[in-house]
Amino acid sequence: MAVSGRARIAAASVVSGVLVLASCGVFTDAPKTESARMLDTFAAALGAQDASRAAQLTSAPGQAAEQIGATLSGMHAATVSVKVTDPVEYSDHTATYNLTTRYDLGKDREYTTQTSGTARKLTSGWRVQWEPTLLASGMQAGGHLAAVRTDATPAPAVRDGANRPWMALQPVNDIVIDPSTTRDLPRTTSDLARVIAPIAPLITSRVISDRLAAAPGKPVTVVSLRDSDMTVLAGDPDRVAGVDVDKTSALLVTDRRITSPLTAGTTNYWQAIRDATAGWAVQMVAPNGATNRLAGAQGPASPDVRTTLNSGIQLSLVDSVVEVAQPATMMVLDARSGAILAAAANDAATSAGMSLTTSTTPGTTLDPVIAAIDSAAGGDRGAAEEQLHRLGLGVGYKIPGVSMPLSDNDTTASVSAASYNPSSLTVSPVSMGALGVAVARMSSVAPTFVRGVTTTVTGGDLGPVDAKVASAIAAAMRKTATSGDASDLTGAPGLRALVGTNGPQGPGWFVGIDGGKVLVVHCAGERSGTAALQVVQKYLRVR
Structure with missing residues (x-):
């Protein structure tokens, strides 16, 4: 049967259109490139919070493992979801992509980063070109992300039945021994026991040794002291090998004479209130420890806890x-x-x-x-x-x-x-x-x-x-x-x-x-x- 020239052109156009649609993936999916498959594996490792595995897929495994590990540890997310988008592989054996990382921080809190990066085909295969900015825009080498708890100030006090302060949040010095930082642990324990003897005579070197033995190789808090306690010590704990003084805070009685089994339950109740009203923040931590808040919300201040204590x-x-x-x-x-x-x-x-x-x-x-x-x-x-x-x-x-x-x-x-x-x-x-x-x-x-x-x-x-x-x-x-x-x-x-x-x-x-x-x-x-x-x-x- 004879076909006109216009009909032949139309039929050719239809066939051409089908071929074009198929090449765009409407009817068939094009196979993933080698770089795209590597990027998916990299994203899966991050999602599994496996810093070592993810770092091995980068151009600088040592640096990447340290920063990825610090960020995953600092964010302590319940889950991490990582998605690669717009991967494009070029003829010069490079590729570009975008990365969306979502951290589920619990209690309906989440933080998402959107970054971009490049990949290169090395002798060992396709690898992510490591840059700290893959984790967050503006990230420096040696920095990391951290999700932190925030508490409203001032902290609530605990009051007695006459509305006088019974307990309040006060500075505390935790005296900590880290066995991994001293070559002579027995000498460290005896030296520290001597230093704290004026304020804690019952914490002898034997007591300290027993506590260290109960947690082999791990740092142990030997005693927690108020600032006023530190002035009567027989030396500086910081000068004892393997000992650090960590500054923190704790709910303490304002009058040491008022000791009671009620303090434990009341502290527990106070802490529950603090936990319920706590806020949160995601910070970018610089190598020198400086922080920059990126997101978060502050919880409301809570009222003082009033008790019936006489x-x-x-x-x-x-x-x-x-x-x-x-x-x-x-x-x-x-x-x-x-x-x-x-x-x-x-x-x-x-x-x-x-x-x-x-x-x-x-x-x-x-x-x-x-x-x-x-x-x-x-x-x-x-x-x-x-x-x-x-x-x-x-x-x-x-x-x-x-x-x-x-x-x-x-x-x-x-x-x-x-x-x-x-x-x-x-x-x-x-x-x-x-x-x-x-x-x-x-x-x-x-x-x-x-x-x-x-x-x-x-x-x-x-x-x-x-x-x-x-x-x-x-x-x-x-x-x-x-x-x-x-x-x-x-x-x-x-x-x-x-x-x-x-x-x-x-x-x-x-x-x-x-x-x-x-x-x-x-x-x-x-x-x-x-x-x-x-x-x-x-x-x-x-x-």
Whole structure:
């Protein structure tokens, strides 16, 4: 069949158009060039945060590994996404490309860099032409990127019940031994022990050696000192081989006399607030350490943490718990509100791991309480357990500023049985304090410490105490204080108390209501009941 010349031209145009479209990749994908494949491998290594692998694909592996590694370490990103775009390979065995790197910093925070670079075909194959600017525009040799936390200033203080500063962020000097920077480690430990002896005599060279042995080859912080402590040392720690003094800051008590187990929980609460309000920034760090902020956002300042601590009572408790050599803790609560006013522990209690929320057996201490509950419940186990909870016992307390989230045993003040079973009941200083408050006010409330922050109660409901139960317990407490085990105590007219032990090895307890305050003492070891009474008597003398 004959075809006109115009038709032949049109058909040729259609065929030509198809060929052009195919060459542009609409119908088929052109195979990647060697340089593009190498660049994809380089991007994958960066995305995997493998600095060594990425550096091996550059023209200067040593320099690249150092800067890439420093940046990946400094950014500490959850994930890194790297994309190569617009790769073009030229006939002179060079190539150009663009690189987009996204750092996922967590908490919906991210930072993205867009850079460009070149590649060359060397005898070893295609390699990225190493330039620090591949990591970020303006990057110098020896520099790196770093994502840092930012905190609003001034830092919140922790205040006592009278609104006076109890703890504040203060400068701290961390004395650190780095075993890799000294040739004679035994001499370093002995020299450092001598230097810090005036302020830390218990940290001997043997103690330092034991700490180093527990972390072989790693830097160890031997002691942290305030600026004022540094002035009384027997020398300059910086002059001891292998020792560095790192300047930092920490939340410290403003009055060193006010030591308390409450400081740990309060510091934990303060830190949680700081973490929640912290901001962030990405910095470019120059070789000399100078920084240039590239991105970020500052978090809001947080208010001071106000507690119910009574500093005067706290000082009295510190003096009281050292009256005995065996482990002893003491706590005082406000009998009307349940607020914790003070708490102290002697060194033996601290070494034994005794805390305000650790549960243990009450021994005979709660015999009058259980008897009153059983009498009122008349054999109804459900009613008995309800009364137990109404007295603040058999439930768990998580008290902001007191409880430490370390384990279930530390965050739960006491453990309730599945059903009423007095023989399995365990108590803590916190739950014994709640008992005293419940008897004093005829209704249980959860102990608190940070003002305006509620305590979480689990395992039962608090509330009004049955009048018959409260009356029976109060009568037993009066008898104990007037003619029973606590009758020798002086200086507390009108005292009501429960005293008991769990056999010769304790623990021993004292729970007392003294005017508007509830006193709780917990001792361990032999004659712990007598020891608890000694602590109380000392408190009544020095308060």
